[in-house]
Amino acid sequence: MRRLRIWWLGGLVGFIVLSLGAWWSFDRPEAAEGGVIPSTTRSEEIAGGANTNDSRHEHAGDVETIDSVSEFRDRLAELSSVEQRAFLEAFLDSGRDLETGRSFHVGDEGWLTSAPTLRVAALDALGRADPMAAARYSRRILDTSDSADEWAIALRNYARSLGSGQHDSYFANRVEELLTRDEWLASPTGGFLEAFDAVVFSGAPEFIGQLAHLQQEAEHAAVRRAALISLERLAARESLEVARVLAKNPDVLAERPAWRASLFARVDPRNDDGQTLLEGYWQQSLSDVERTTFLESFPNGNAFAGHFLLTAPEPFSPARQARIDATALDLLRQWQARGDLSAEALSDAIQRLEQFVRSARAAGYLASTAVP
C-alpha cells in the first residue's frame, strides 16, 4: 500500500512538472522570463486571510526569493504533492507574480497548456496537486482578486469541488459578478473569455438574458463571440429550461427572432414538458421569420467542439438524435393535421424530417417500421 502511494505521488509530481514544462514550451520556442510585476491581486488581503497557516510556509521554503519562472518551476519539481500544495499556497499568499509572456490557453480536460502569469500557473498547478485545497483557495481568489485570469482558474477549481448539476449559490453569484465587471468587459483577457464556460457549467438558464445582452451590446467583439458560444452551449445542454426562460421573457432576443427560434428548436420533444412548451410556443403570434426559422432548424442538433475550461464538449449521439427526430416528425404532423399556420414551411420541415427518419431507420437507429 505504501509503495502504491509513493508511486502515485511520484506520478503526480511528474505530471505537474511535465505540465509546467508545457507552459514554457507551448506556442513559442523561445523562453520569455518576465520581470517582477506588481500583482493585480489585492495580495495583502489574501496574505492576511483568516486561513493562512504558518506551518505550511516552513515546508514550502522562502517563496520571496523566487524571481524567475525557471526557479519557480525547479522549486516545484523538487517537492512532493503535499509540499507542492504548501509551496503553491505560500507563493500565492506572498502576492508575488511574474509575467510569462504566454497566452491563456486551455487544453484537455480544462487544464492550461500555457498561462500568462505565474500566479495563474500556480492556481492551475494547485488544482492538480490538491483539488480540495485549490477549491478552498478559490474562494479567497474570488472574494479578493481583480484578475480575470485568476478568476477563471478559481471558478474552475471551485466548480470541480461541486457535484455534477449541484446548485451552489456562491458559485452562481460569482458567475453573475463575472459577467458584469465593466473593466473586464471593456478589456477582455483570454481567461475572462474562457470563464464564460462557468455559465455553461452552472446550467442556470437565468443567465441567458445577460448573455443575450452581451452578445448584442458588448463593445468588444471577443465578448460578443464568447457570449454567443456560451449561450448556444447552455441551450444545447439545458434546452428546456432555456426555452422556458425565453418564453417568459419575450423581450430577450426580440430583435433576433431567427436566433430565438433556433434556441426553441433545441427543445427535446420526447417528453411531456418539452411538447407542452413547443405547443405553447407554436401557438404564439410569431413573426414570419421566427416561425420559418423554427421550422427550418427544428430539431437543432448542431454544437461546438473545443477545449473548454469547466465543461466537456457534447458528443454527437445519433441514437438519441434519431429518437428526437422521430418524435419531432410526429409533432409536426399533428400540427399539419390541425391545419396550423405556415402550411408550406411546415410541409418542407416534415419532408426534411421524413428524410432524416428514413435515414435513421435504414441505419438501424430506429425500429424499421414502415417508412413514413
Added chain:
Amino acid sequence: MNAFLCVTCIILSLTPAIGKAAISAQPVPEEEKELAPYVHTGEVTFENGWGSGVLYGTDRSFITAAHVVWDDARWTWQNDLEWRGQPVRAFQVVASYQEAVSRHGVDSPPAFARDVAVGYSYEALGEPPRVWMLGDEAGDLARSSSTKMLAGFPGLPGDTHPDQLMRTGPFTAAFARNYGAYHEVSDVTLGPGGSGGGLWILKGDLWSLAGIYVARGHQLSGVALLDEPKRTLISNVLAEVDDFAPRLLNTPPSLLGFDSVLRRPLRVWFNPLAEPKARWEWRRGNDSGVVNNSFTRRTTSFAELLPIENPTFFDGAEVRLTLSNGSGVVRSEWIKLVYMQNPTPRWLQRPESLRLDVGEEGSLSAQAVGISDLSYQWEYKVPGWNDSFLPVTESAQYLSGFDSPNLLFENGAEYWDGVVFRLVVSGEGGTLTSDPLTVSYNPMPAPRIDGPPTLTLPASGPVTLKVVPESVNLSVQWEIWEPVEDGWSDLRSRTSVTQQHEELIVHNWAGINHNGFRIRAKVRIQHRHIRDGYRWEEHVTPPVTLYDDAGPVVRRSLINHREAPSDRRFEARFASATPAEVEWQWFDDDFDRWRPLPAGLNLVETEAFRSKLTLPHDLNVSRIRAILRSDGYPPEVFDEVALEPVAFQPNDDPAKSFEWEHHGTVGQYQILTDGEKVVLTARDYLLNHNSSIYTFTRDRDTWKAAPALNAPLAAESGFGGAFELYENELFVTASKTRTESGHMPGKILVYAWNASLAEWQSTQTLQIESQTQDPGVSAGRGVSRVGDYLLITLWGRHEVAVFKKSENGGWERFTTITEDHLTGWQGMEPPIFFLHQGHLVTRGSPTFVFSVRNDGTVTKVNATFPAFDPWYSHGERLWGMGERRYSGHTVQTNSWTPENGFGSTTFEEAPEYLSLDAKLHRNWLVQGNSNSWQAAPARAFYIDRDLELHGPLEWTSPVAREQTHFGAAVTATDDFLAVLSVEHTHPDNPVYDLRLDIVEIEALEARSFPKERNWLQARIAPDHPEVQLQFRSPVGAQSPQLQASSDLQSWSVLSPSSEEVLDADYDGDGKTELRRVTLPLSTTGEQRFFRLEELPAP
C-alpha cells in the same frame, strides 16, 4: 483589404481572376474518381452555397472547413446540409470562447488555424480514407521533397453550383507556417468552393490526409493542419457515432489456392486514429506459428496481398488474420491453403448424384480451389422437358446455395425429383464444369403416428405426437376417440393443443380423464413437382391408444387468470386416478422460504381436477406456487408465479389530505420526516438568516400544525441553517453573535418532542467551533444523527464534530473527524454521514467508510470513487443517485461489508423525464413539478429490492397552479407524500408563499399473511459495547425456546440499535441453542462469538 480571402463557398459572386498561377486546379479524370483520395472527397451543399469535405473518422462523418457552415447570421441552426446529395444530420464546429475570429476577423491566419468542422449522417457516406497523417505533418508540409495534392469542388468565376471534382497537383512546393496550424504555399491554387477539401501527402504509394483547405490569397493556398488537438477533439465528439474497432469487410473463403502470394482473401477497414496491429497466423495439425510478423504501419494491405516465401511449406496449412487495437480485436475464420503451380481451378471433390427420402434434407456438394475467389453456379435440366441446362436461381423453390459449392435440398424438395444438375466453377485461370448428376426421391410411405401403437402418459409435462414421414406438404387434422363418446371428434375442441405441420403438442389432458382413449391423424398430402404440377392425396393414420395410470399428474402449469393488475386469480389443474389435493403456498421473503397458505381464509375453491385460488388485491405476497399431493406418490410442484407488487395510489379522501400555507421572505426551505412528523424550515433571506421551523404531526386520520420554533435569542443568526430529525429529537444549528474577530461560534440546539403537549422542548445546547464569517451558513452545513452519534459538519474548517449519546440520554463531545481523515474527499465541505453495517458512510462521491472505536479513534477503512452518491443503507447495500444521464440521474446500489468492502455497482436507468431535481427518499424516488408555468403533478416512483421502479404515483395538489413550483421540496414515507410548493409573489424581493400538502398513499401498508410463531427477535443493547443479545418472543408465543436448525445460512450483521429477525424454525431435532453468531461490533471492529441463551417470556 486583407491579403487573404476566405474561400467560403456561399459567396456566389466569386472573386473573378485567380491570376496566373504556376499550379492550378484541373478536373479529375472520370476513371480516377473512384480511387483514393478522390473517392473520399465530397461536395458539401446547402441552400445558399457549397463547399468541399473529406470523409473522416467513421464512414458516417466528414470533416470540412468551419466557414463552409459558418455564417454569422445563421450557421448555428443550419439544418439543410447534404453530402453528395445525402442528408447531413448535424455538425459541430471546433471553437473556443476566445475565438480568434472575433479578435482578428474571419479572414485572418489565427481564424484559419482553427477552421474545422465535422458533419454527421445516420447512414454511411462512403469509405473514409484508410491513411491519415499521424505524425509530423508540419515537417512534411515544409519539405519540398514530399509530394502533395489538393482536391475539392472549386467553382469557376460565375458558377453557382459547380459539381466538378478538381485537383491541384501533385506538386512538391513547400508550405510555410503562418500562424499556429495554419500553413501557406505560393503559386498553388485550388479555388473558392474548394474549402474543406483535403490536403494530401503521398506516403509510400498511398495518399495521406494532412490538412484541410481553408483559405486562398493571390496565387497562394492556405491549409489548416489536422494537428493533435483537433484530432483529439474530433475523435471525442465522434465517440458515439461509431466504435473504432477494426472491421473485416467480407467473410473469408474456407479454402484458397496460392502460388507465390495469397491474393485478396480479406478486405479490412480500420480507423487510423486507432490503427490496429495485424498478424497472420498459420496452423497445421499440432504445429502453428506466425506467417510474417513484419507489417508496415499505415498500410491497408494487411489482408489484400500476403507474400508467401516458402509455398510448399504452407500447402495444406490454415491461416487466419488477427487485427487488434485498443477498441477491439477481430479475427478472420481459418482459411485452408492449397499450393497451385497451375492457376486453373481444380476439383478437390466432385459432386455426386443424390437419393433422398421425402422430408429428408440433403446436399449436392463439391469442393474446388483456385488462386482467387471462385464463383459457383448450379444448373439443371428436367428430362423430357428442356434439353439444355438452365441456371438455378435464387428464387428456385426448396433449394438454397445456387451460387455456392453446396446446393441444399430442403424439406419439400421432392419437387425436383428426377432432375439432372451440374456445377460450373469459374475463377482466375479458367472454368470447371462437373458431370451431370441426378437427384431422386424414394416413394413416400403411408403416413403414421411416430412411435408405438400404445402410449402411457408421462407423469408431468405435455405430450408430443408426430406424423411421419415429415414433409412441408402435409396438412394434418388430429382426432380423439373416448370410451364414453360416440365416434371421432376434433381434438382441438376437447383440450388445448399446439400444432405445427405434422407435430402436435397436447398441453392439458384435464378434461380427458379416461384411460384408453385414442388419437389418430387425418393427413392430406400435396404432391408438387416441377414437371407435373399439383396433386392431392388423403390418408388416415392408425390410431395410438393412450393410458393414464401413473398417479396424479400435473396437467398444466399454474394458470394466472389475470384480467387486471389487481386481479389475482389462479388455477391449478391436474389429472389423477387416485385421490389428490392441491396445497397452495406463498413465499415468505423475510424468512426466504415457502409457507402453506393459512387455513380458514376461504381463498381456495376446490373442484375435481382443479383448485382455484383468489388472493386479495392488497395482500403483500411476492410469489405463490401449488403442490399436488396424493397418497403413495411423491408431491409434484406446479411452476411458481411471481406476483406484481401491490399497487399504490394517492388517497383522494379530502379528510386524509393536509394543507398549510405561509407567506414571507424565504430564501431556503427543507422538509424532513421521521414517519410520524413532518418538519419544515423556512429561512428568512433578508434579515438575520434565521429559520422558522414548523412541525406537523399526525392526529388520527389527519395532520395538524405544532407551535413553530424560532431563534431563542434575537441576536443569534443562522438558526435552522441545518437541522436533523431522528426518533423524536430535533437538532438545529445556530450561531452566537458575531465576535470582534468576525467569527461566529456555532452551536447546536437539541429539542425533544413532547407528545402529550405536541411541541418541541429544548433539552441541550451543544457548542461547536468557530466556523465562518458568513451568517448565511454560519452554523454548520449539515447535521447527521447516526445511531448514537451526532455528526456536525463544520463549515469552512473541513472537519466534522462528533457527539455521542451519554448514559443519561444527553449528548457529549466524543471526537473529531479531521481534515486528515478526509484526505481525498472531493466535496467543497465535509460530508454528511449515515450508518451502514455498523460503520459511518459518507454521502457523496467518493464514498468514504469510517469505523469509530470506543475511545473515539476514527479510522478510514475504505473508499470508493465511482460517480455514485449513496443516500441510505439497506442490508448490505448502499442506495443512492448515480451518474447523470441525458436527462436525469440513475438510481444505483453498491454493496459494502466490513469483510468484502465495496462490490460492483448496479444501476437502474431513471425514467427520462425525471429531471435533476428528483430526490431519493429511502425507497422512493420523488420529483416535484419543476414546470412553474402550469399545474402539473408531483411524481413518486417506488423502488423494490430488485431495483425495479414502480409507478409513478402521480398527484396534483388541488391548488397547484401557474408560477408555482409544486414540489420544490418533497419527502415521503411508505404512508404519505409531503410536497412543498413555492410561489414567488413579489418580482423584486424574495417573498414567497409556501404551501405544504400531505397526501396519504394507499395500499403500501398492504396486508400480509400472519407470521407463524416459530421465530424470535434479537436485539442488541446499544449502550453496552460488550454486547448483550436479548430475545423477544412474538405475541402469543408460548414458552419461547430458542431452537435453530443447523444450517444457519442467512445471518445478517447486527448493528447497534438495529433489530433483526432471526430464523429459528422448530425442526424437532432436539437442538436447543444456536451454534454461534459472528457479530462485528460497530464501535471497535472486533468480532466475537456468542451463545444465544433462552430468555424468559416477556
